[in-house]
Amino acid sequence: MSLARRWPLPLVLLLTAVACKEQGAQGPAAAGGGGAVIGAALSLTGPAASYGAQQRAGIQAALDDVNQGGGVKLTPLIEDDASTKEQGITVFQKFINRDKVSAIIGPTLSNTASAADPLAQQAKVPVLGISNTAATGITDIGNYIWRDSLTEAQVIPGAFKKAKEKLQFNTAGVLYGNDDVFTKAGYDVMQKALADQGVKVVGTQTFAKPDRDYNAQLTALIAAKPDVLVVSALADNAASIVAQARQRGWTGPILGGNGFNSPAFIKNAGAAAEGVMVGTSWNSLSQDPANQKFLAAMKKAGVNPDQFSAQAYTGVIILAEAIRQSGGKTGREDIEAGLGKLKDLETPLGKFSFTPGRDAQHEPSVQQVKDGKFQIVQ
Amino acid sequence: MTDLFLAYESLFAFVGINGLLALSVYATLCCGQLSLANAGFMAIGAYTGALITLRAPGVPFIAALAASALAPALIAVPLGLPVLRLRGVFLAIATVGFGEVVRLFFVNWDYTNGALGLVAIPQRTHLWTIALALALALYVLGRLRGSRTGYALEAIREDETAARTMGIYTTGHKLAMLVLGAALAGLAGGLEAHHTFMVAPGGFAFGRVVDMLVQAVVGGTAAFYGPVVGAAFLTVLPEVLREAGARLGLAPGPFRLFLNGAILLAVILYLPNGLVSLPARFRRRARGMA
Amino acid sequence: MGQQALNGVFVGSIYALFAVGYTLVFGVLDILNLAHAAVFTLAAFIALALVDAHLPLWLALPLAVAAAGLIGIVLERLAFRPLRGRADSNISGLISSLAMATVFEAIALQIFGPDISRFPQGTFPDRMIRIGGASASLLQLCIVGTSVVLMAVLTLLLARTRLGRQIRAVAESPRAARILGVNVDRAIAMAFFLSSALGGAAGVLFGLAFNSISPDVGRSVELKGLAVIILGGMGSVPGAVVAGFALGLIEVFTVAHLGSSFRDAVSFAVLFLVLIARPRGLFGRAAAREA
Numbered sequence: 001m002s003l004a005r006r007w008p009l010p011l012v013l014l015l016t017a018v019a020c021k022e023q024g025a026q027g028p029a030a031a032g033g034g035g036a037v038i039g040a041a042l043s044l045t046g047p048a049a050s051y052g053a054q055q056r057a058g059i060q061a062a063l064d065d066v067n068q069g070g071g072v073k074l075t076p077l078i079e080d081d082a083s084t085k086e087q088g089i090t091v092f093q094k095f096i097n098r099d100k101v102s103a104i105i106g107p108t109l110s111n112t113a114s115a116a117d118p119l120a121q122q123a124k125v126p127v128l129g130i131s132n133t134a135a136t137g138i139t140d141i142g143n144y145i146w147r148d149s150l151t152e153a154q155v156i157p158g159a160f161k162k163a164k165e166k167l168q169f170n171t172a173g174v175l176y177g178n179d180d181v182f183t184k185a186g187y188d189v190m191q192k193a194l195a196d197q198g199v200k201v202v203g204t205q206t207f208a209k210p211d212r213d214y215n216a217q218l219t220a221l222i223a224a225k226p227d228v229l230v231v232s233a234l235a236d237n238a239a240s241i242v243a244q245a246r247q248r249g250w251t252g253p254i255l256g257g258n259g260f261n262s263p264a265f266i267k268n269a270g271a272a273a274e275g276v277m278v279g280t281s282w283n284s285l286s287q288d289p290a291n292q293k294f295l296a297a298m299k300k301a302g303v304n305p306d307q308f309s310a311q312a313y314t315g316v317i318i319l320a321e322a323i324r325q326s327g328g329k330t331g332r333e334d335i336e337a338g339l340g341k342l343k344d345l346e347t348p349l350g351k352f353s354f355t356p357g358r359d360a361q362h363e364p365s366v367q368q369v370k371d372g373k374f375q376i377v378q
Numbered sequence: 379m380t381d382l383f384l385a386y387e388s389l390f391a392f393v394g395i396n397g398l399l400a401l402s403v404y405a406t407l408c409c410g411q412l413s414l415a416n417a418g419f420m421a422i423g424a425y426t427g428a429l430i431t432l433r434a435p436g437v438p439f440i441a442a443l444a445a446s447a448l449a450p451a452l453i454a455v456p457l458g459l460p461v462l463r464l465r466g467v468f469l470a471i472a473t474v475g476f477g478e479v480v481r482l483f484f485v486n487w488d489y490t491n492g493a494l495g496l497v498a499i500p501q502r503t504h505l506w507t508i509a510l511a512l513a514l515a516l517y518v519l520g521r522l523r524g525s526r527t528g529y530a531l532e533a534i535r536e537d538e539t540a541a542r543t544m545g546i547y548t549t550g551h552k553l554a555m556l557v558l559g560a561a562l563a564g565l566a567g568g569l570e571a572h573h574t575f576m577v578a579p580g581g582f583a584f585g586r587v588v589d590m591l592v593q594a595v596v597g598g599t600a601a602f603y604g605p606v607v608g609a610a611f612l613t614v615l616p617e618v619l620r621e622a623g624a625r626l627g628l629a630p631g632p633f634r635l636f637l638n639g640a641i642l643l644a645v646i647l648y649l650p651n652g653l654v655s656l657p658a659r660f661r662r663r664a665r666g667m668a
Numbered sequence: 669m670g671q672q673a674l675n676g677v678f679v680g681s682i683y684a685l686f687a688v689g690y691t692l693v694f695g696v697l698d699i700l701n702l703a704h705a706a707v708f709t710l711a712a713f714i715a716l717a718l719v720d721a722h723l724p725l726w727l728a729l730p731l732a733v734a735a736a737g738l739i740g741i742v743l744e745r746l747a748f749r750p751l752r753g754r755a756d757s758n759i760s761g762l763i764s765s766l767a768m769a770t771v772f773e774a775i776a777l778q779i780f781g782p783d784i785s786r787f788p789q790g791t792f793p794d795r796m797i798r799i800g801g802a803s804a805s806l807l808q809l810c811i812v813g814t815s816v817v818l819m820a821v822l823t824l825l826l827a828r829t830r831l832g833r834q835i836r837a838v839a840e841s842p843r844a845a846r847i848l849g850v851n852v853d854r855a856i857a858m859a860f861f862l863s864s865a866l867g868g869a870a871g872v873l874f875g876l877a878f879n880s881i882s883p884d885v886g887r888s889v890e891l892k893g894l895a896v897i898i899l900g901g902m903g904s905v906p907g908a909v910v911a912g913f914a915l916g917l918i919e920v921f922t923v924a925h926l927g928s929s930f931r932d933a934v935s936f937a938v939l940f941l942v943l944i945a946r947p948r949g950l951f952g953r954a955a956a957r958e959a
Contacts, residue, residue, distance in 0.1 A: 044782075045632070045634070045782070047884065049782030050783045050784065050882075053781065053783065080634075084581070085576065085581065086388075086392055089574060093384065093385050093389075096384075097381045097382075097385035098385040110494070114497040114576040115574040115575050115576045119388075134497075136497075137494075137497035137576075140498070178485060178486065178492060178929060179493050179579070179580070180493060181493055181494050181578075184492055184494060204927070205928045206927070206929045207928060208932065210885070211888055212874070212885070212888065213679050213878060215675040215678070215920075216672060216675050216676070216679075216920040216931075219672050219675060219924070220924045223924075236784040236880060236882075247796065247803070248671070249803060268786055268880075412758070412759055412762075460944045464947055467700050468898070468902075468943060471700075471894050471939070471943070472943045474891070475936040475939040475940055475943075478932070478936050479933055479940075482932055482933050482936075584890075584891065591763070592766070595759065595760075595763055632777040632778035633778075635770060635774035635777065636771055636778070638770055639770030639771035639773075639774060640767070640771060642763065642766070642767035642770065643746075643747065643764055643767035643768065646751075646764045647747075647750050647764065650760060
């Protein structure tokens with residue numbers, strides 16, 4: 001009855017798996033010519049797959065631009081974290097210990113980040129988050145964790161203040177996605193911003209990300225007769241919510257969070273998007289050369305630019321600059337030091353710097369949909 | 379070599395945790411009950427352990443783990459009494475419902491930050507902790523196999539009415555296994571929370587318990603260690619496929635998903651008693667040829 | 669109030685159509701077909717692909733529904749028939765349908781990508797209609813109408829036609845049906861065709877209604893579908909219809925009065941209550957209790 005005799009199969013499998021990896025091993029990740037290997041952990045399958053796809057497009061566009069520019073050479077290693085923390089951890093460990101990357105970009109979801117980033121911190125590998133918007137639990141992990149994604153806390157208060165000035169509202173009905181970290185974190189901030197502005201919330205409803213039918217919630221909110229509808233949702237839900245709100249007879253203003261910031265939102269909501277006001281971390285209309293370069297690169301790749309791809313593109317630019325800041329050296333400590341020196345970098349997000357807490361710092365903006373396009377609200 | 383080990387340390391950890399989870403489903407399967415509540419039990423255990431560690435940092439890890447196992451076990455009793463009377467698919471659906479209710483509870487509970495979950499949990503689980511827990515679970519289930527209780531469970535699985543007529547206290551046995559499964563799932567949850575630094579409701583959706591069931595069945599319920607074999611196989615498989623996919627130049631993602639489904643189908647159709655029945659099959663074939 | 673009732677009828681009609689297929693297969697085979705939601709999703713994508721290929725809507729929809737039915741036949745042949753006769757066919761059927769669901773999702777992901785796909789603008793005329801004090805879009809009314817018609821057709825088919833009688837005979841007892849000369853294999857295959865066609869129809873209508881199709885779109889209906897068939901009674905088609913509308917209305921009024929966080933929890937609360945108090949649901953006949 002010896003167990004040892006019955007374990008051959010999984011043992012063989014494990015050994016095969018290990019053997020497969022051994023053959024692919026390339027030793028330390030110096031990809032010739034002083035280039036740096038950057039690991040990108042993105043959600044390419046699972047619930048966050050659409051963001052991961054956008055991020056991958058942004059990263060590849062940035063790599064083309066950076067590598068063609070000469071000087072710094074970056075080699076990407078893109079892996080799928082399947083929108084789960086287990087895969088995120090596995091991918092991070094592979095990057096850190098097997099591929100020996102110089103830095104890691106990602107992961108897509110804040111939940112995955114709070115599970116995987118600590119490993120990088122322990123191993124002293126710099127991580128640059130490009131879409132982690134949870135207010136706490138990301139950069140607090142340690143000094144090797146950085147991010148270029150503005151949290152809603154940095155965007156919403158200013159946006160709501162401006163909106164209140166322009167629209168003069170006193171009551172609000174709120175709808176938010178309560179099962180997704182992006183939208184829940186956004187809601188927490190919106191709630192506080194509304195309270196700070198002295199706005200009374202007359203109704204709060206929630207939805208879950210897979211939902212497609214918001215009629216019940218919207219009908220209930222509209223019945224409470226708020227001055228304005230406030231929505232924390234991601235682009236796809238947002239488009240349907242706005243369309244259904246108009247169908248249910250809502251003619252008043254709608255305020256959205258970061259998630260609305262996508263041309264896909266306008267395209268899919270159609271006429272219903274008119275007048276929607278959005279606080280955004282990426283000014284899609286910016287005429288800055290850095291943004292124009294990004295837009296051109298995305299157009300060439302045939303991908304709709306959005307906040308996720310903009311932040312991903314910026315992430316690569318930031319890493320390239322960090323390498324430049326440390327004299328072209330591509331080790332982990334060099335990049336870490338370079339990130340610390342980075343200041344006022346021209347990026348598609350605007351002039352970018354890090355806060356002392358390694359969070360992102362750049363000017364957010366408020367946009368409104370007019371004539372089927374986003375316009376800046378002064 | 380140590381780098382190689384480090385690169386796969388978490389993989390081994392997940393194999394162990396998934397092994398515990400697969401065993402927790404097996405606990406009810408061996409008396410013929412398909413209970414799909416274990417993602418909910420795991421969530422309860424994970425949150426209990428995490429809350430204790432975060433809010434009462436002086437409490438030793440072993441106590442937090444014990445609480446992770448105890449909390450769902452206690453909840454399993456009032457759940458089991460009404461629900462274990464249902465047969466087959468109805469029990470499965472009721473337990474799926476329970477799991478979803480637990481998940482929704484945590485999504486809506488502000489004390490645990492809803493969807494954001496609890497983060498920055500100190501990493502107190504090591505590989506040896508998981509190995510120890512797994513060994514304990516295997517020991518308990520292994521001892522059960524040849525014992526009187528084990529025979530009673532088999533009898534219940536074969537024909538519950540007959541077992542009852544023979545004088546076996548079927549409700550008690552079924553409830554006991556449900557509680558055992560809950561404790562194992564809760565323990566796995568506590569271990570995982572202290573390994574991955576965080577716990578959030580998204581990790582306890584319907585898909586999670588489906589994974590546990592699949593691992594138990596693919597490994598095979600004929601042997602008490604079958605579920606662990608299944609867990610090892612199906613946890614390592616995505617990594618193997620990741621390499622294979624990269625080698626073949628395929629985009630990561632859909633290909634792995636496809637193979638996952640295809641392999642599962644192949645096993646369930648052609649190897650119904652799971653992977654552990656493979657050696658027996660080979661032996662039979664070899665004997666047949668001789 | 670009236671608006672919410674309309675909302676409830678609308679979402680209920682889709683739940684009902686989805687659940688009818690679910691319960692049909694259970695009634696016939698005593699197996700829960702977890703790939704039903706995947707067929708729902710695939711049908712929506714097929715309809716989208718046909719419309720993108722410039723087929724008119726009135727042609728694309730029935731074609732997508734027929735395709736879904738065919739997928740159902742393939743599903744039965746691949747994943748369920750080999751398992752018939754096995755002692756643990758409940759569990760193994762569950763798992764093999766799960767495997768097929770994964771395969772279908774992978775195919776959808778590969779062909780259409782993870783992003784949300786939409787019907788092109790203007791696929792369906794955009795008109796609002798006022799009923800009493802409430803408003804509904806023409807699309808919503810058509811969907812409710814189509815659902816009801818399809819369910820009525822199925823009920824008639826089961827009650828009046830020879831095929832329907834054969835299916836019901838197999839549902840009652842496959843052995844007796846075979847002795848009586850019914851081609852059991854064919855009846856089961858046809859049951860799957862009907863079930864998947866209806867599930868597919870639900871998917872197509874859902875896709876049209878909300879214009880937001882992605883590989884995971886079946887997930888939101890999958891678990892609700894379980895609550896519906898339990899409430900209605902496993903194996904009972906009229907039960908699924910009534911329960912579908914009932915659940916839609918219950919959900920909508922929960923949102924209106926308790927808030928949306930409770931909405932999904934209410935479905936499961938209903939599920940539990942039914943299972944504990946009256947496991948066979950409103951119209952079910954299958955024995956649901958051990959003792």
